[in-house]
Amino acid sequence: MRPEILRDDVDELFSFDYRDESAARSFAAQVLQPRRPAAVVSVTEDGLEPAALMSGILGTPAVPLAVVRAMRDKAKMRRVLLERAPHLSVPFAGPGDDKALERLFPSAYGVIAKPVSGTASSGILLVRSAEEAQALPARDQYLFEAFVPGAEFSVESFSVDGVHEIVAVAEKSTGGGFVETAHLMPPAALDGTARVQVEQATRELLDALELRDGPAHTELKVHDGTVRVIETHNRPGGDGIADLVALTTGIDWRRVSLGWPLGVRPTRGTGTAAAAANVFFTAPPGRVTAIADRPATLPGADLARWEVDVVVGGRVGELHSSGDRVGMATVTGPSSEACRRAVAELGPDTIVTTEDTVQ
Incomplete structure (x- = not known):
């Protein structure tokens, strides 16, 4: 790594493959534990599980690893919702479940195929038949979901001891391949009643997944007065959503998302834009x-x-x-x-x- 790209406030730098669980365990025990860190935090998707894993070893405040995995694994999230909040979910077929996959067809809107642990809208496809779905390469790595029509929104939330504060809501636009093309805050397409529904659905989802502390970014769709969950993550939203939060609410969402294990909380100020x-x-x-x-x-x-x-x-x-x-x-x-x-x-x-x- 080039020294010039390091921030001035970095005192020590260690390089290891944090995606390797054994390497993360070894790093926590041999490098971090002697230094007694107050917290291990990630605000990027790939770092969420390693941060939870190392926090568990160190005994520092964190979202439990089982909760992180339930939020990151889209198939596991669907199974939890089916058991605890089925009204928020959609018909789905987990990896390798051919019978459930066949039941998804025919569908008026098609079926979404998405990698179970994918991010950044990567690898998401719309398929029209069970045969088309079964022909996908690496099919056993996909979750299949009935396509949900309607307007899409994302919610930034912050939880303390199981109480979920809604920090901000954004309206989302997507283009080809379901890639996100715009985020608007606050949303123009939500009236007061619909916004209450979206916020309530977010709280119910986080309760079902047993997220009790820290930030979350949740994506939902609203159609004909019904709210359905698309996915959720125990981190702030990407795509510069944190900047929109700061502009419209005055909350430094990045600082809160990094500092919450140390007691940093979202404090509303005066946003610079409506x-x-x-x-x-x-x-x-x-x-x-x-x-x-x-x-x-x-x-x-x-x-x-x-x-x-x-x-x-x-x-x-x-x-x-x-x-x-x-x-x-x-x-x-x-x-x-x-x-x-x-x-x-x-x-x-x-x-x-x-x-x-x-x-």
Whole structure:
């Protein structure tokens, strides 16, 4: 690792494969235990289980490993919901359950196939028949779920001793391959009644999974007055959602998510914007031929952030995951509707122009 990328406040750096359970156990016992850390925390998906594992060895405050695994393993989460809160779940088939898979078809909306421990919208597919599902490579690593129509939302929550505070709610947009293309906070598509339903469903989910402490990011869909859980994680949401929380509530969500084992709690302040949105740029696969300039102004909103991750002459691949997006912008405004209009005016699918070079 290059020294220049390390933060100034890093006193010691150790390198090991934290995804290897035996290596994590050894590191906790031989390296961490003599130093008596107050906490081991991760705010990234791959680090959640190792952090819980090492915390258990050290006796530091943490979400129990069994709870973390129930939240990360999408099939396990579905089984828990089926037992404890079936009204929040959807029909599903776990890996290798061919009989349950056949019962999912035919479906008016199709069936979602997702890796049981996937993140960043990677590897999610829509399949239309049991035969198509059974033909997938590595089929035994997929969870199959009945597709749920409706508007999608995400909830940032914080729990203390089993009491769940709703920190913020965002409205989510997705593009090809179910990749997330925008997050709007607060949501424009939720009226008061629906928001209460979403918040209550989140609390019921966290109770069912026995999450008692710390942050969580939960994704749900609302259709015809019914709320269904998509997935949940014991960490803050990605895609710059923490920035939206800070802008609209004044809560430093990253600091809270890192410091909660030490007693840091979400303290609402004065947000700098009534509403905010993160929007992600996409482009068809091919060679980049042009990139639009950052707009000087937006109607009814302000442009707080602008990033383009490609250059003219570079290549854009198929949109299979969040990592395939080509940039992002953050807009703020006096209302959610104002931010939504600004995002549409921005034309996030027109920022990067590509040319198909395949003959």
